[in-house]
Amino acid sequence: MLPEAKEEIRLRVERLVHDLDARSAFARRGVVRTVGDGVATVAGLDTVGSEELVAFDSGAIGMALELGMDDTGVVLLSASGRVVAGEGVRMLGRLPEVRVSDELLGRLVDPLGNPLDGGPPILGGTPCELLRRAPELTARTAVSKPLHTGLTVIDGAIPIGRGQRELIVGDRDVGKTSLALDVIAAQRAGDVRCVYVAVGQPMSRILTERDTLRRASCLDNVVIVAGDASMSPGMQYLAPYAGATIAEGLTEHGGDALVIFDDLTKHADAYRELALLLGRPTGREAFPGDIFYVHAELLERATAFADGRSITALPIVETTESDISSYIPTNLISITDGQIYLDRARFERDERPAVDVGRSVSRIGSAAQPPALRSPSRNLRVLLSRFESLEALTRVGLELEHSTRISLERGAIMREILRQPRLASRGVGRQILELTAVSEGWLDGLPPRAAAGVVARAVERVQAELGALDETKPVDAAWMDQMAALLCRLREPGSR
Secondary structure, three states: OOOHHHHHHHHHHHHHHHHHOOHHHHOOOEEEEEOOEEEEEEEEOOOOOOEEEEEOOOOOEEEEEEOOOHHHEEEEOOOHHOOOOOOOOEEEEOOOEEEOOOHOOOEEEEOOEEEEOOOOOOOOOOOEEOOOOOHHHHOOOOOOOOOOOHHHHHHHOOOOOOOEEEEEEEEEOOOOOHHHHHHOOOOOOOOOEEEEEEOOHHHHHHHHHHHHHHHOOOHEEEEEEEEEOOOOHHHHHHHHHHHHHHHHHHHOOOOEEEEEOOOHHHHHHHHHHHHHHHOOOOHHHHOOHHHHHHHHHOOOOOEOOOOOOOEEEEEEEOOOOOOOHHHHHHHHHHOOEEEEEOOOOHHHOOOOOOEOOHEEEEOOOHHHHHHHHHHOOOOOOHHHHHHHHHHHOOOOOOOOHHHHOOOOOOOOHHHHHHHHOOOOOOOHHHHHHHHHHOOOOOOOOOHOOOOOHHHHHHHOHHHHHHHHHOOOOOOOOHHHHHHHHHHHHOOOOOOO
């Protein structure tokens, strides 16, 4: 044999020895005992950590969730149909993660960051763990910066601040998702990046919501994370965590983010299913005892940070027959900073968004409201509450005083003005004009629809002035006089 050939063989052997990883040959491996319904029981993984990823010989990926004395309960995340009893399992030594970068904006992905929209894979960005701890108290600050929702009833009566956790609660099909998408559409300017998390919904509905955001010209500012109904319970369970992680990643270098969890009722159902399959003891309504901790840990990741950035969370929860005292709604109400309650009776009367101001609350209050909006919206809740009480009395034919009739008229006008079409975001200037016109009596004596038309024409006339209004200070008397004169002219018959 020639010396050159011997040298080539020697170099090849050295490379093989150098690349040989003997640890993999002696690494602890497990074996699947049983598998079914998205969960596998594995023996032999004595050193696996909680929520650590494991890989099956068939190519499936799972997450260790139940660490028993003799075996491990593994939640299957991908290719669950391939897993069979008797195949091998190895530990990956890492937790579930997703790559976060601006490439995600405008995309539809699963909880692990895999594209579901037919687009290219997400290759850039930093891998971030899904199951992060909530920030420490020292990293937080008070909520003070307003989040503009574009909905007059919310910005006026239930103001939301950046870094707040505000629950959206109501029965099925009363506009919860529509309201959340309207809030996303109001962020189309791009100063707040949005993450929409869909849990347990059919993919057809998720695609419809994606088309709605595209029509509103705000899809490029939104990441859609889908744990749809066809996915395993494990993927549905991880979806909200993926949304929170993506929101954190998008604000890593400053800025603000909004994350919608639609909805946490289905997330609780997915976790209950996993707990039952893993043999965990059940508690109230068959939910595992730690369901409160699961949701608290998730929602505490939304906050106003001391470094100036913020993550706002709008979780959605579904009630049955308006019962907010059931287990999951009660838990979430106690965790969040307030709730927006949507009422079925209002929805059926076409009062949309069907927000019941009397049962809704924001515990941040006027601290998260532009100063220019505070004065005109100060008595909004009282006005609506008084109007609804008086409206009930008028149905029995009682004779009313003049002041009572004025309250009724203004309440009816306010209800008409608060009625708002889908994806029709209103600026702060318009909201100030609407609320001021009613509270100051500039529209008294007009039928409700005519009054709303007068305000709409006024907005068209002074659109530029309303857009340039300084939100950081109350409006001055000169502006008030100018708007009062304008509305007085527009309410005259024949004016346009």
